Amino acid sequence: MSRISIAVVVAIFATAAYLYRESSRKSDLSTVTLNNTYDYIVVGAGSAGSVIATRLSEDRGSNVLLLEAGGREEENPLISVPAAAMDVQKSEQDWQYFTEPQKHACKAMNENRSYWPRGYVLGGSSAINWMVYMRGNRHDYDSWAAEGCDGWSYKDVLPYFIKSENIQIPEFKTSKYHGKNGPLYVTGPTLTPLQEKYIQAGQQLGYNFVDCNGEDQIGFCRMQATIHKGVRWSTYQAFLKPVMTRSNLHVATHSIVTKVMIENKKAVGVELIRKGRKVKVYANKEVILSGGTINSPQTLMLSGIGPRKHLEEMGIDVVADLPVGNNLQDHILIPVVHSINISAALTEEKGNAVQSVLQYLLFKSGYIAATVLEAMGFVYKDGTTKDDGRSPDIQLHFMSAHGLTEKGKAHITMNYRDDIMNSIFTYDPAKETIQFLPTLLHPKSKGTIRLKSKDPFDHPVIDPKYLEDPDDVKTLIAAMRIIEKLVDTPVLKEIGIQLDSKSTMEELCDQHTFRSDAFWDCYIRHYTLTVYHPTTTCRMGALDDPTAVVDPSLRVRGISGLRVADASVMRNVPSANTNAASIMIGEKAADLIRGKDSVQDIKRILQKSKL
Numbered sequence: 139m140s141r142i143s144i145a146v147v148v149a150i151f152a153t154a155a156y157l158y159r160e161s162s163r164k165s166d167l168s169t170v171t172l173n174n175t176y177d178y179i180v181v182g183a184g185s186a187g188s189v190i191a192t193r194l195s196e197d198r199g200s201n202v203l204l205l206e207a208g209g210r211e212e213e214n215p216l217i218s219v220p221a222a223a224m225d226v227q228k229s230e231q232d233w234q235y236f237t238e239p240q241k242h243a244c245k246a247m248n249e250n251r252s253y254w255p256r257g258y259v260l261g262g263s264s265a266i267n268w269m270v271y272m273r274g275n276r277h278d279y280d281s282w283a284a285e286g287c288d289g290w291s292y293k294d295v296l297p298y299f300i301k302s303e304n305i306q307i308p309e310f311k312t313s314k315y316h317g318k319n320g321p322l323y324v325t326g327p328t329l330t331p332l333q334e335k336y337i338q339a340g341q342q343l344g345y346n347f348v349d350c351n352g353e354d355q356i357g358f359c360r361m362q363a364t365i366h367k368g369v370r371w372s373t374y375q376a377f378l379k380p381v382m383t384r385s386n387l388h389v390a391t392h393s394i395v396t397k398v399m400i401e402n403k404k405a406v407g408v409e410l411i412r413k414g415r416k417v418k419v420y421a422n423k424e425v426i427l428s429g430g431t432i433n434s435p436q437t438l439m440l441s442g443i444g445p446r447k448h449l450e451e452m453g454i455d456v457v458a459d460l461p462v463g464n465n466l467q468d469h470i471l472i473p474v475v476h477s478i479n480i481s482a483a484l485t486e487e488k489g490n491a492v493q494s495v496l497q498y499l500l501f502k503s504g505y506i507a508a509t510v511l512e513a514m515g516f517v518y519k520d521g522t523t524k525d526d527g528r529s530p531d532i533q534l535h536f537m538s539a540h541g542l543t544e545k546g547k548a549h550i551t552m553n554y555r556d557d558i559m560n561s562i563f564t565y566d567p568a569k570e571t572i573q574f575l576p577t578l579l580h581p582k583s584k585g586t587i588r589l590k591s592k593d594p595f596d597h598p599v600i601d602p603k604y605l606e607d608p609d610d611v612k613t614l615i616a617a618m619r620i621i622e623k624l625v626d627t628p629v630l631k632e633i634g635i636q637l638d639s640k641s642t643m644e645e646l647c648d649q650h651t652f653r654s655d656a657f658w659d660c661y662i663r664h665y666t667l668t669v670y671h672p673t674t675t676c677r678m679g680a681l682d683d684p685t686a687v688v689d690p691s692l693r694v695r696g697i698s699g700l701r702v703a704d705a706s707v708m709r710n711v712p713s714a715n716t717n718a719a720s721i722m723i724g725e726k727a728a729d730l731i732r733g734k735d736s737v738q739d740i741k742r743i744l745q746k747s748k749l
């Protein structure tokens with residue numbers, strides 16, 4: 139039985155009871171009657187937008203409209219099943235973007251294009267992501283503040299991470315770095331004994347075993363994930379769903395915002411399309427764009443806010459000339475498959491076994507209840523093993539499974555060419571395999587988002603310009619060398635770990651000496667995979683910063699009543715997966731809008747502990 143059918147079976151059983159209960163009170167949010175005017179209009183119910191609407195509607199005197207282009211999470215029961223993460227890509231809950239052909243990267247992909255899924259559903263990308271919960275490095279946020287983003291240093295943002303979180307990992311329940319009262323459950327799944335071995339390998343190279351969301355990120359750590367009782371814990375589940383009955387909050391699905399209405403440099407409302415009809419809704423106080431790194435710049439540009447030359451080329455009247463869509467940064471990773479000689483990895487057979495399915499159905503535990511990303515390391519490219527005041531260069535995701543063995547699915551979601559899939563991804567069930575996924579944390583190559591046309595339904599032109607700067611390849615080659623050292627540690631040698639040459643595409647790069655710098659350069663440029671972390675297209679910065687679209691209060695420069703609050707405002711992509719930081723931005727944005735300090739108590743505790 140394929141993994142897809144397993145997931146379907148699981149999902150049907152696991153959600154049948156839930157759907158039955160829900161169906162009686164489930165309203166069709168695509169037809170919610172809208173008022174003419176609200177105090178606040180939030181565009182996009184993703185990681186940030188769900189949080190913002192939830193927090194703003196805590197003030198019963200304010201009324202809030204949350205507009206979401208997609209539908210409800212319940213429309214696709216696979217969303218709630220952690221092991222089905224791959225199966226929700228290319229579904230109706232995914233915007234299904236492709237990048238432009240990449241000149242320097244993605245050479246193993248059809249037309250050299252990277253496939254970019256994004257959540258098109260309540261919960262946004264938190265409803266289709268891999269559920270890794272990582273916040274980033276303290277030096278990331280300190281450098282945001284040093285570059286003019288007042289109020290965004292690590293000390294400033296830590297209370298907001300804590301506010302959201304409800305840590306379920308026993309050893310961290312007393313940690314000052316973790317929250318215990320928020321709605322966002324974070325758990326620490328252990329799937330296989332390989333998790334421990336990977337961490338020990340890091341220790342044998344001199345790295346610390348750390349809590350990567352704690353005091354010191356440099357080192358190796360176990361996975362932390364937004365999963366609760368075996369169910370994906372999206373921002374819809376965590377924040378929005380419990381408050382949907384508030385009378386001062388309207389949530390409207392299948393409602394695509396096409397334009398912000400701006401009069402005399404003030405945002406007065408939005409135009410949207412619902413059920414094929416154009417509707418206008420007005421905001422007394424503010425419009426907040428939370429459509430994500432691709433859609434927020436698209437909406438701004440459609441509204442006349444963007445680079446003058448580009449808007450003029452598109453025939454759009456310029457309202458504000460700002461560098462919208464510039465500075466696009468994304469994390470990329472390079473999969474490196476190794477085989478082992480013990481039976482410890484997660485294989486398709488183990489995952490699909492009847493026992494696994496039953497374990498999930500009955501106890502919401504086991505392989506299907508978790509993500510296969512079991513552990514990770516955060517390291518410097520020069521091999522320094524302790525924090526020396528810099529952010530790490532490389533994240534070493536570890537997957538205790540081959541992960542790419544299902545030809546059909548990987549083919550679809552990673553856009554690999556047929557010849558790669560058919561001749562190189564040969565899966566040998568007699569062999570157990572795992573993957574190292576070295577990730578470039580701070581790309582020097584920067585891309586752009588631009589409009590294809592004035593039509594809001596045309597996908598924007600996405601060009602991340604992967605690996606345009608040769609230093610990015612050098613950093614990834616350094617990552618390969620660190621992996622070679624890990625493979626050489628006694629603990630991993632004991633399990634017979636070996637580079638799987640078939641999966642390393644020897645055939646494509648065999649003009650180079652196997653494992654030479656030139657070989658890895660070729661390999662990296664073929665295998666370039668997005669980690670789905672695009673940021674920085676509506677960059678935050680000081681008012682006089684020519685690269686900034688929003689100020690440190692997230693207000694669009696030169697336009698009143700309009701903020702952007704999502705991953706697009708990040709000053710730079712942080713040293714981590716970007717969901718936690720997007721949620722933090724949602725929390726902090728809500729305080730900025732409300733003019734409130736909701737984290738005073740947390741700050742007091744942190745101050746006492748001198749954190």
Ligand SMILES: Cc1cc2nc3c(=O)[nH]c(=O)nc-3n(C[C@H](O)[C@H](O)[C@H](O)COP(=O)(O)OP(=O)(O)OC[C@H]3O[C@@H](n4cnc5c(N)ncnc54)[C@H](O)[C@@H]3O)c2cc1C
Nearest residue numbers: 182184185186207262263267268269270395430705715717
């Ligand atoms: C496949 C995948 C795997 C990932 N894995 C991880 C992971 O394991 N851990 C991690 O930390 N991060 C991960 N990420 C990244 C992380 O989920 C995102 O960085 C984060 O969710 C971004 O939040 P956001 O609020 O900026 O945007 P989103 O969460 O994408 O929300 C934007 C919302 O706005 C809606 N919208 C857009 N345009 C409009 C419009 N015009 N009108 C109305 N609504 C609109 C969208 O439909 C969407 O719901 C992953 C992402 C993907 C796609």
